[in-house]
Amino acid sequence: MPATAPVPPGPPSPSETPGTPGAGTPGLCLDGLAVGYRRRRARHRVLDGLTATAPRGQLTVLLGPNGIGKSTLLRTLAGLQPALAGRALLDGSDLNRLSGAERARKVSTVLTDRVQVGLLTAADLVGLGRHPHTGPTGRLDDTDRAVVDWALAAVGASQLATRDADELSDGERQRVMIARALAQEPSLILLDEPTAFLDAPSRVTVTALMRRLARERDLAVVVSTHDLELSLRVADQVWLLDRAGNLHTGSPQEVIGSGAVNTTFDGDDLRFDPTTRTFELHGDAARWDEATR
Numbered sequence: 001m002p003a004t005a006p007v008p009p010g011p012p013s014p015s016e017t018p019g020t021p022g023a024g025t026p027g028l029c030l031d032g033l034a035v036g037y038r039r040r041r042a043r044h045r046v047l048d049g050l051t052a053t054a055p056r057g058q059l060t061v062l063l064g065p066n067g068i069g070k071s072t073l074l075r076t077l078a079g080l081q082p083a084l085a086g087r088a089l090l091d092g093s094d095l096n097r098l099s100g101a102e103r104a105r106k107v108s109t110v111l112t113d114r115v116q117v118g119l120l121t122a123a124d125l126v127g128l129g130r131h132p133h134t135g136p137t138g139r140l141d142d143t144d145r146a147v148v149d150w151a152l153a154a155v156g157a158s159q160l161a162t163r164d165a166d167e168l169s170d171g172e173r174q175r176v177m178i179a180r181a182l183a184q185e186p187s188l189i190l191l192d193e194p195t196a197f198l199d200a201p202s203r204v205t206v207t208a209l210m211r212r213l214a215r216e217r218d219l220a221v222v223v224s225t226h227d228l229e230l231s232l233r234v235a236d237q238v239w240l241l242d243r244a245g246n247l248h249t250g251s252p253q254e255v256i257g258s259g260a261v262n263t264t265f266d267g268d269d270l271r272f273d274p275t276t277r278t279f280e281l282h283g284d285a286a287r288w289d290e291a292t293r
């Protein structure tokens, strides 16, 4: 995808546009949420007491070290595993109390799991995102097909429409999965490391796309990422899990200014510079870097 790929203005018949009910409401709110796993009847809490907001119209990035619980949190918000305590509210409604069909209309998810999709084309795969909106036959009508075309164009993947989904590269497939999430026309999109397989220009493009779609479609978008420098530049809101599992929230400026990025990610070899918002090599790594120039 070219870094300057334009985002088409929007699907022809959006069910979620600014001004519709729900617009201007808080988006996603975590209220004392605890997430984790049940093992042999015991509850293993990975994260506890999470309180945060991801407003509509804004890009929220979820940051934290490996294994701290980012995917567990996103999977819980997506309804793939139950919350252990507390609530997650979307526009004031408890996500846990929504029916499967309601949730499917409101929340779309892009996870890192690679599933086999059989003989579907990329456009078919994106069309799966329309199913919460189709009638009992599940058949796509002209409007649905136009939304599929829009979603593919929005991620710069129109040229992939007729390709077998199983034959796509990891990066191509990731764009198609994002298009599927867009085609769902949700209120909330959850993405777990959506740029992990993308090359550098595409990372910037997809991240900027997420932010632009949040604004243009009045979506709450929550993205987990290890792409710290980029995400701290483009995010509206940051949810940063530190090494103790405490959640720090606020604008990038607020979270950086609190020192939480440094305490979470600084090590002997790498330090975050709050002024330039970049990581600098230190110690042996810096000396090795000097020596090899």
Ligand SMILES: Nc1ncnc2c1ncn2[C@@H]1O[C@H](COP(=O)(O)OP(=O)(O)OP(=O)(O)O)[C@@H](O)[C@H]1O
Pocket: 037, 046, 064, 065, 066, 067, 068, 069, 070, 071, 072, 073
């Ligand atoms: N199915 C499971 N059952 C029990 N524990 C699990 C399960 N899946 C993950 N965990 C544990 O939960 C914790 C959080 O894992 P999670 O994948 O949410 O972290 P993460 O922040 O997304 O990590 P990464 O950045 O490495 O992707 C880890 O200790 C992990 O081992």
